Amino acid sequence: xxxxxxxxxxxxxxxxxxxxxxxxxxxxxxxxxxxxxxxxxxxxxxxxxxxxxxxxxxxxxxxxxxxxxxxxxxxxxxxxxxxxxxxxxxxxxx
Amino acid sequence: xxxxxxxxxxxxxxxxxxxxxxxxxxxxxxxxxxxxxxxxxxxxxxxxxxxxxxxxxxxxxxxxxxxxxxxxxxxxxxxxxxxxxxxxxxxxxxxxxxxxxxxxxxxxxxxxxxxxxxxxxxxxxxxxxxxxxxxxxxxxxxxxxxxxxxxxxxxxxxxxxxxxxxxxxxxxxxxxxxxxxxxxxxxxxxxxxxxxxxxxxxxxxxxxxxxxxxxxxxxxxxxxxxxxxxxxxxxxxxxxxxxxxxxxxxxxxxxxxxxxxxxxxxxxxxxxxxxxxxxxxxxxxxxxxxxxxxxxxxxxxxxxxxxx
Numbered sequence: 001x002x003x004x005x006x007x008x009x010x011x012x013x014x015x016x017x018x019x020x021x022x023x024x025x026x027x028x029x030x031x032x033x034x035x036x037x038x039x040x041x042x043x044x045x046x047x048x049x050x051x052x053x054x055x056x057x058x059x060x061x062x063x064x065x066x067x068x069x070x071x072x073x074x075x076x077x078x079x080x081x082x083x084x085x086x087x088x089x090x091x092x093x094x
Numbered sequence: 095x096x097x098x099x100x101x102x103x104x105x106x107x108x109x110x111x112x113x114x115x116x117x118x119x120x121x122x123x124x125x126x127x128x129x130x131x132x133x134x135x136x137x138x139x140x141x142x143x144x145x146x147x148x149x150x151x152x153x154x155x156x157x158x159x160x161x162x163x164x165x166x167x168x169x170x171x172x173x174x175x176x177x178x179x180x181x182x183x184x185x186x187x188x189x190x191x192x193x194x195x196x197x198x199x200x201x202x203x204x205x206x207x208x209x210x211x212x213x214x215x216x217x218x219x220x221x222x223x224x225x226x227x228x229x230x231x232x233x234x235x236x237x238x239x240x241x242x243x244x245x246x247x248x249x250x251x252x253x254x255x256x257x258x259x260x261x262x263x264x265x266x267x268x269x270x271x272x273x274x275x276x277x278x279x280x281x282x283x284x285x286x287x288x289x290x291x292x293x294x295x296x297x298x299x300x301x302x303x304x305x306x307x308x309x310x311x312x313x314x315x316x317x318x319x320x321x322x323x324x325x326x327x328x329x330x331x332x333x334x335x336x337x338x339x340x341x342x343x344x345x346x347x348x349x350x351x352x353x354x355x356x357x358x359x360x361x362x363x364x365x366x367x368x369x370x371x372x373x374x375x376x377x378x379x380x381x382x383x384x385x386x387x388x389x390x391x392x393x394x395x396x397x398x399x400x401x402x
Contacts, residue, residue, distance in 0.1 A: 014364050014367055014368065016349075016367075016368075016371040018344075018345040018346045018349065018371065018374065018375060019344055019345050019346065021344060021345075021346035022346075023346050023349055023350075023367075023371065025364060025367035027363065027364045030359065030360035030363070032349070032350060032353050032367060033350070034346045034347065034350065
């Protein structure tokens, strides 16, 4: 069921690139992290509007042009759950 | 020209009376404290450790009003206690009266880190060579204060042992010039390393063990109005028997660690994030492990010589 949940960014993001690594800061929660390429892509797409793990998995598959492993949606959902805990995203449904 | 009256030139009974009655005004870096206390140990240590500070006019406005008062009245006769009052209100749990001076120093840190939001405040020591700042963030037990005290007596200027004040306007690091807090084994290590250093009285059996404060050298105090730009961020770690080693660290990870060690990073919002990134971007960042102070000093000499 959790795949149907839509997530939205909790606030604007600030990005800085230091030595080739992306640092991202959430203006709403104050959370800061080093974003790997998948984090960066997912956050960028969430900036376009609320999305579910299924939506994001599909976008990732299209963008990478690669067949995604069957558990990719679950992996994305786990990231979103962790971001929810740290104030990066809010749940839009329910 | 009349020589300025300093706290060290006041007679101890006069200083104790000031502390008991009107309050003693003490300026440390950009902050002025009005201190009150009936505890004699506090008067003795203030005179010893802040002796070169000027006696300020009674009309000087204070940023913080702090008292290290007595505990409950009946405690004056049995196991006397001390407690911290900020703006007339009790904060923290009372401690044994013998801990009064340590409580004062901890309370002063708390006042600054909880209220001075014109700065991004990082829990880190900060020193300088010329105008190049060296930030030493580290958790307790990492040897940060020992290293900081040794560097203070090895050609580095002490800005602060505990609180790095990053000016939110321009990113410069401001000196605080407060005594260095040394604990347990590091007390003897620094007494031996810097025999000319001035120390206060040892406070025994605190929550952190035995604690003593080392005075800021007078020539450093004279430069209290001279901020610096950060040039290095070094994460020290004392490891018994370890070889001296300086290993480059990714700047992004340094930003995350500094943010974690900051008292008011969340309060500063996105500007704090940008300020911290700007600061780290201008720095070389390292992890540093050591066991021998003399080798550590040589390593920091080499670091400074490459500052340009």
